[in-house]
Amino acid sequence: MSMEDIVCIARQTLSTILDSGATSTLIMNCDVFWTYSEVEKVNVRTANHGTLATSGHGDCVVDLTINRRTSRVHLMHCLNAPGTFINLLSVGYMLKKGWECNFRPFPACCELVYHNQVLGSLPMLGNLFFVDLKFLTPDSLSIRMKRPEISAFAHVPLSWDLWHAWLGHPSGDAVKYLPIFATGIKLDVSTALQRCEPCIMAKHPRKPYPSSDMPCAMQMLDLIHSDLCGPFPIATPHGKYHFVIFLDDHTNLLNLQLLATRDQALEAWTLVRKRWENHAERTVKVFHSDNGGEFISRAFTESLAAAGIK
Ligand SMILES: [Zn+2]
Numbered sequence: 001m002s003m004e005d006i007v008c009i010a011r012q013t014l015s016t017i018l019d020s021g022a023t024s025t026l027i028m029n030c031d032v033f034w035t036y037s038e039v040e041k042v043n044v045r046t047a048n049h050g051t052l053a054t055s056g057h058g059d060c061v062v063d064l065t066i067n068r069r070t071s072r073v074h075l076m077h078c079l080n081a082p083g084t085f086i087n088l089l090s091v092g093y094m095l096k097k098g099w100e101c102n103f104r105p106f107p108a109c110c111e112l113v114y115h116n117q118v119l120g121s122l123p124m125l126g127n128l129f130f131v132d133l134k135f136l137t138p139d140s141l142s143i144r145m146k147r148p149e150i151s152a153f154a155h156v157p158l159s160w161d162l163w164h165a166w167l168g169h170p171s172g173d174a175v176k177y178l179p180i181f182a183t184g185i186k187l188d189v190s191t192a193l194q195r196c197e198p199c200i201m202a203k204h205p206r207k208p209y210p211s212s213d214m215p216c217a218m219q220m221l222d223l224i225h226s227d228l229c230g231p232f233p234i235a236t237p238h239g240k241y242h243f244v245i246f247l248d249d250h251t252n253l254l255n256l257q258l259l260a261t262r263d264q265a266l267e268a269w270t271l272v273r274k275r276w277e278n279h280a281e282r283t284v285k286v287f288h289s290d291n292g293g294e295f296i297s298r299a300f301t302e303s304l305a306a307a308g309i310k
Helices: 003-011 091-096 138-142 160-166 172-176 197-202 262-280 298-306
Strands: 016-019 043-045 051-053 056-066 069-080 087-090 099-104 109-114 117-125 128-136 223-229 242-248 254-259 286-288
Touching: 056 117, 069 117, 087 091, 087 128, 091 099, 160 172, 223 262, 242 262, 254 262, 262 298
Parallel strands: 016 087, 223 286
Antiparallel strands: 016 128, 043 051, 056 069, 056 128, 099 109, 109 117, 117 128, 223 242, 242 254
């Protein structure tokens, strides 16, 4: 570290920098540790061929603020080095735990990404990247619990519930047989399988629809029902937000087409109609819909009229 860097640090109120040379995160103050062990103290080699003594190691909890956005981060396996004059966040350790530190020129900055979520960019000051970390103590956390939490290192117990969710919500028995029929299953049996709310909602039976008194159409394509649903909040991988269905009343033959926009309903109908008419060697007689905007549009009604469909 050059003289210029040291002057830059002296002017800074932030007490942590990103360090691509450090193999472990070094923390000056032992008071900010949540866990602390004095066994296996190590000396850390410094870049100028010196050594830095450490007093212990443990975990810390910090609020990381970039561009006024704050995320909570657990720092695991930090070394307490009272002799260092600034905290060093190990870039190598972060990369191992799923972080990306993308250094970019013009203007020089370091973009921090955690599991594809961009947290923001740190500007370069005097060849250094300062990180706005606020160290939390157990007391301070209780009044700040509502922050969104990011943890690169949190331990999740491998409970029955977690396996139930991972396996796509099978029955309780299927989950309990898992350790018998599969090898290598790690399981924390201290908590029993809980009632799963998504299962209760998703597997809830409903009463059958009452059967209709209306006589069904005499032949295929005599009557087609159609409805359009959407927009859904999440698009398919191909950018489709809607779907339209066409149901033949006589055969119950159903066709579903995905649509990016509602006005694609006509294109979908033309495709399905031609396919079905070609297959049945008959033409569609009646088209029935809920008169949604896409079905009473001029283009759609003209298309039906041109094909002689009521
Ligand atoms: Zn479930």
